[in-house]
Amino acid sequence: MRRLLFKFSILFSVFCFLFSALPGCAKKEGMAKKTITVWHWMTDREPAFQELASRYEAETGIKINFELYAPSDAYSQKVRAAAQGANLPDVFGILDTKKDFASFVKAGYVLNLASYMQENNNSWKNSFFDKALAVSEFSEGNSYGVLPGIYGVPIDIMTIQMVYNKNLFKQLGLDSKKPPSTFQELIDMGKLIKSAHLVGMVSGWGEVWMIDCFANNYAFNIMGKDKVIATIKGLVPYTDPDWIKVLGLFKDMQDAGILSDGMIAMVNKTAEQLFATEKSVFAFNGSWCVNVYKGMNPDLDYGVILPPKASENFPMAIWGGAGSSFMVNAKSENKEEAVKFLRWFTNSNQQAYLSEVTNNLPANKECLNKIPEVLAQFAKSIEYATHPNVWDVSEFPTVIEALDKGIQSIIIGEKTPQQVAFEVQKIKERELAKKR
Amino acid sequence: MRLKSTLENYLFILPAVVIFFIFYVIPFLWVFQLGFYNWDGILPTKTFVGLGNFKDIIFNDPSWWRSIRNAGFITFIALTLQNALAFLLAWACDRQIRLKNFYRLIFFIPPILSELVVGMVWGFIIRDNPQGAGLINRGLVALGLPNLVRGWLSDKSTVLTTVALIHSWKGFGWGFLIFLAGLQTIPRELYEAAKVDGANAWQSFTKITIPLMVPVVVLAAILTVLGTMQAFVLIIGLVGGEFAGHASVPVLRILASMRYSSRFGYACSQGIIFGVILIVVSFMQYRFSKKARQG
Numbered sequence: 001m002r003r004l005l006f007k008f009s010i011l012f013s014v015f016c017f018l019f020s021a022l023p024g025c026a027k028k029e030g031m032a033k034k035t036i037t038v039w040h041w042m043t044d045r046e047p048a049f050q051e052l053a054s055r056y057e058a059e060t061g062i063k064i065n066f067e068l069y070a071p072s073d074a075y076s077q078k079v080r081a082a083a084q085g086a087n088l089p090d091v092f093g094i095l096d097t098k099k100d101f102a103s104f105v106k107a108g109y110v111l112n113l114a115s116y117m118q119e120n121n122n123s124w125k126n127s128f129f130d131k132a133l134a135v136s137e138f139s140e141g142n143s144y145g146v147l148p149g150i151y152g153v154p155i156d157i158m159t160i161q162m163v164y165n166k167n168l169f170k171q172l173g174l175d176s177k178k179p180p181s182t183f184q185e186l187i188d189m190g191k192l193i194k195s196a197h198l199v200g201m202v203s204g205w206g207e208v209w210m211i212d213c214f215a216n217n218y219a220f221n222i223m224g225k226d227k228v229i230a231t232i233k234g235l236v237p238y239t240d241p242d243w244i245k246v247l248g249l250f251k252d253m254q255d256a257g258i259l260s261d262g263m264i265a266m267v268n269k270t271a272e273q274l275f276a277t278e279k280s281v282f283a284f285n286g287s288w289c290v291n292v293y294k295g296m297n298p299d300l301d302y303g304v305i306l307p308p309k310a311s312e313n314f315p316m317a318i319w320g321g322a323g324s325s326f327m328v329n330a331k332s333e334n335k336e337e338a339v340k341f342l343r344w345f346t347n348s349n350q351q352a353y354l355s356e357v358t359n360n361l362p363a364n365k366e367c368l369n370k371i372p373e374v375l376a377q378f379a380k381s382i383e384y385a386t387h388p389n390v391w392d393v394s395e396f397p398t399v400i401e402a403l404d405k406g407i408q409s410i411i412i413g414e415k416t417p418q419q420v421a422f423e424v425q426k427i428k429e430r431e432l433a434k435k436r
Numbered sequence: 437m438r439l440k441s442t443l444e445n446y447l448f449i450l451p452a453v454v455i456f457f458i459f460y461v462i463p464f465l466w467v468f469q470l471g472f473y474n475w476d477g478i479l480p481t482k483t484f485v486g487l488g489n490f491k492d493i494i495f496n497d498p499s500w501w502r503s504i505r506n507a508g509f510i511t512f513i514a515l516t517l518q519n520a521l522a523f524l525l526a527w528a529c530d531r532q533i534r535l536k537n538f539y540r541l542i543f544f545i546p547p548i549l550s551e552l553v554v555g556m557v558w559g560f561i562i563r564d565n566p567q568g569a570g571l572i573n574r575g576l577v578a579l580g581l582p583n584l585v586r587g588w589l590s591d592k593s594t595v596l597t598t599v600a601l602i603h604s605w606k607g608f609g610w611g612f613l614i615f616l617a618g619l620q621t622i623p624r625e626l627y628e629a630a631k632v633d634g635a636n637a638w639q640s641f642t643k644i645t646i647p648l649m650v651p652v653v654v655l656a657a658i659l660t661v662l663g664t665m666q667a668f669v670l671i672i673g674l675v676g677g678e679f680a681g682h683a684s685v686p687v688l689r690i691l692a693s694m695r696y697s698s699r700f701g702y703a704c705s706q707g708i709i710f711g712v713i714l715i716v717v718s719f720m721q722y723r724f725s726k727k728a729r730q731g
Binding site: 073076077080083084096097099100103104106107109199204206207208260261262264265266267397398401405408409411412414430 | 480563677
C-alpha cells in the first residue's frame with residue numbers, strides 16, 4: 001500500500017510538472033500565426049469587436065484576440081494584477097485615474113505613441129477629437145513626472161449630461177422643446193413633478209463617482225476652472241463660499257423634490273431602467289446611455305441638455321473626452337503590429353461601423369456626420385467637456401471620497417453644506433500636511 | 437530504511453504543503469509586508485512608512501471605526517436574532533414534527549443563494565418607489581399601521597437595521613444546520629430519563645439541551661462573528677455602496693482604499709487590523725465559553 005502511494009505521489013508530481021508546462025507549449029504553437037491579444041471590459045461592444053477582428057484577420061492574416069473581462073471593477077483589478085506579474089496583453093485599457101495611468105506609464109508598461117501619431121504630418125493624431133486624445137496625453141512639465149507623450153488611442157468619446165423625457169414633459173404640460181436652461185427653472189419644475197407623482201431625476205449616485213462629476217460641473221460653472229484647480233492645489237479652501245454654494249445645490253434639488261427617493265443607494269443600471277421605462281423625467285448619464293436606452297425601450301423619446309446653469313459667471317462644464325482608450329504594452333513583442341492594428345481600428349471606416357452598431361460616439365471626428373441625431377446632441381457638447389484626467393493635477397482620493405460622501409449626507413438631510421465643506425477641508429489639510 | 441520512510445512521508449504531503457505555501461503563506465506574509473509601505477499597486481517602487489498606515493487608521497480614520505461599529509451592529513443582530521431563530525427552528529425540527537425534512541430543505545435555501553441576488557431581490561421587495569414593489573410598506577398599510585411606513589433602504593435611521601435583518605434571514609440556515617447536528621448528538625435516553633423523573637419540556641430544555649449545546653453554540657457564535665463581520669456583497673446588492681457611511685463595513689472600506697484610492701499599503705494595514713480584531717473577538721468568545729462551561 002505504501003509503495004503504491006509512493007508511486008502515486010511521484011505520478012502526481014510529474015502530472016503537476018507537465019500541467020504547468022502546458023501554457024509554454026501553447027505559446028510556441030501560437031507563434032505560427034501572429035496573434036494580438038486585446039483586453040477590454042466593454043460588454044456591449046463585444047460582437048462589433050469580434051466582427052472587426054475577423055475583418056482585420058481577413059485583410060492582414062493577423063489574428064486579433066479580444067478578451068472580455070467584466071464588470072469594469074474586476075477588469076481594472078485584473079489589469080493591475082497582470083502588470084504586477086508582467087503578464088499584460090499586447091493591447092489593454094486602463095480604467096483608473098490619471099495618477100494611476102501615470103504609474104502604469106512610469107513603470108514602463110505603456111508605449112509612447114507620439115512618434116506614430118506624428119507620422120505623415122500628424123495624420124493619425126489629427127483624425128481624433130483633441131479632447132479624446134487629451135486624456136492619454138502628458139504634457140511637458142506635468143505634475144505626474146511622466147515623460148511628455150501620447151500613451152493611448154481613443155476608441156470613442158463620451159460626454160456626461162442630462163437627458164429628459166419628452167413625453168413626460170408633455171404630460172406635465174411643459175414644452176418639450178424648452179427644457180430648463182437655468183438651475184432655478186429646474187428647481188421650479190420640482191413641484192410639478194411631485195404633484196404628478198413622477199420621479200424627478202435619476203442617476204447612479206450610489207456609485208459615488210457620478211456625484212463627483214455633477215458637483216464638478218457646477219463648480220466649474222460657479223467659480224470657473226482656475227479656482228477649481230486652485231482648490232485642488234490647496235490654494236483655495238473647500239470652505240470658500242463658492243464651494244458651499246455648489247454643495248447647497250444638492251440640498252436645493254433634494255428640497256424641491258427633483259432627486260429620486262433613494263438616489264444615494266441607486267446604481268446607474270437602475271437609474272437607466274427607470275428613465276428608459278419612462279418613470280423619471282430627467283436622468284444624469286453618459287452618452288453610452290443611448291445604446292442602453294435603445295436596448296431597453298427603442299421608442300423612448302428624449303432630448304439631451306447640459307445641466308442647467310446655476311450661474312452666469314462661467315460656462316457650464318461637463319465631464320467628457322475619451323470614453324475608452326486602448327494602450328499598447330511597451331514590453332510586448334508584438335507592439336509594432338499592435339500599433340498598426342490600432343491605426344486600422346480607429347480609421348473612419350471602422351469607427352463609423354463601431355458607432356453605427358454600438359451607438360457610441362466615435363473618437364474619429366471624420367465620422368460625425370454619419371451618426372444618429374440623439375448621439376449628435378451628445379457630441380455637440382464636446383466643446384464643454386473637461387475631465388479630471390486632463391487637469392494635470394489630481395485631488396487626493398480621500399478628499400474626493402469625503403466630498404462625495406458629504407454630498408450623500410446633504411441629500412439625506414444628515415449634514416449641512418457648511419458642515420460638509422468644513423469636514424472636506426479638514427481632510428484636505430491633513431493630506432497636504434502629510435505630503436509636505 | 438527509517439530515512440526512506442521519513443522521506444516518503446514528506447513526499448506525500450509535499451504537494452499540499454507547496455499549494456498551502458504558495459496560496460496562503462506567501463500572500464499572508466506579503467500582506468504584512470505591504471502594510472508597512474505606501475504603494476499604489478502599479479509602480480514597482482514602494483515607500484516604506486513604518487507604522488504610519490496603522491497610526492493613520494487608528495487615530496485619523498473615523499470612517500474606518502464607523503465601519504467597525506456598523507459591522508458590530510450587524511453581528512450583534514446575527515448573534516442574537518439569527519442564532520436564536522436558528523436554534524429554535526433546529527430544536528423544532530429535531531422533535532417529531534410533520535414535514536421536518538421539508539423544513540430542513542426550505543431553511544437551507546437562503547444560505548446557498550448568491551448574496552448579490554438576495555440583496556437585489558430584497559431591495560426590489562422593500563423599495564417603495566418605482567424601483568421596487570414596496571411589499572413591506574403595503575403590508576404595514578394593510579395591517580393598519582401606516583405610521584410605520586418608511587423608506588427602509590433610503591432612510592439613514594433604518595438602512596443598517598434593514599441590512600442586518602436581511603443578513604440574518606440569509607444566514608440563519610447555517611446556524612440551523614449546526615444546531616440541528618448538535619441537537620442530534622444529545623442521547624435520547626437523557627430526555628427519557630428526565631421524563632421518567634418528572635421533568636417537563638421546559639426543564640428538559642434548560643437542564644439538558646442548553647448545557648450540552650454550549651460547545652455547539654460557541655462554534656456557531658464564532659462562525660457567525662467571522663462570517664458577519666466580513667459581509668459586504670449583500671450590502672452592495674441592497675444599497676449599492678456605503679450609503680453615506682451608514683452601511684459602511686470594514687471590507688467595503690478596504691475595497692475603497694485599494695480600488696478607489698489606489699492605497700494598497702493602507703488597505704493591507706486595514707486588513708491586518710481587521711484580522712487582529714476578529715482574532716481577539718474569537719479568542720474572547722472562546723475564553724468566555726470555556727469559563728461558562730467550567731462554571
